[in-house]
Amino acid sequence: PASQEERMIRAGVASCLSFARATHQQGQTRRTVKQLFLNRSCKTTRANTWKTFASMGGNEEAAAKQAAAEGLVDNEGPTIFDKVISKEIPADVIYEDDKCLAFRDINPQAPVHFLVIPKARDGLTRLSKAHEGHKDILGHLLYTAQKVAKDEGLGEGFRVAINDGPGGCQSVYHLHLHVIGGRQLTWPPG
DSSP: OOOHHHHHHHHHHHHHHHHHHHHHHTTSOOOOHHHHHHTTOOTTOOHHHHHHHHHTTOOHHHHHHHHHHTTOTTOOSOOHHHHHHTTSSOOOEEEEOSSEEEEEOSSOSSSEEEEEEESSOTTOSSGGGOOGGGHHHHHHHHHHHHHHHHHTTOTTOEEEEOOOTGGGTOOSSSOOEEEEESSOOOSSOO
């Protein structure tokens, strides 16, 4: 039998699916459940609902294609990461300072998989949007990635990946570094 929390999470997913169907039937822009969460369209959803949805088969490649199809590429509007930074939704935060935040990925691809994000986007929706004024924050993100990787026991090695744009499988347009390790990684990736 499902726990009370699991029942609440499933109800939240069902509520968002109902909202998506109703929105589509009214002729408005159809959105995936993920985009509903990213764009605050589903007010009843808790972060755990999103986490459960992702764990039930959230597909990053499909999400990236959907974001591009819906014109969300380089959209500077609020993202799910802004909600994490503002503590509107919980995350498993493993490091925080005045410039960045590191937290565990909700759909890990290795035993250790966390993200490092800048707290202030400052136009950094993706790496290809970086300019000379971003050098300090980019360096800080990389320094933080290696520091947290060591703290997480990845002294034998790890991978840092930055997905950029639709072709790079980026689904959230807030620059973020994936740090992956804890198992033997292979080459070439994806």
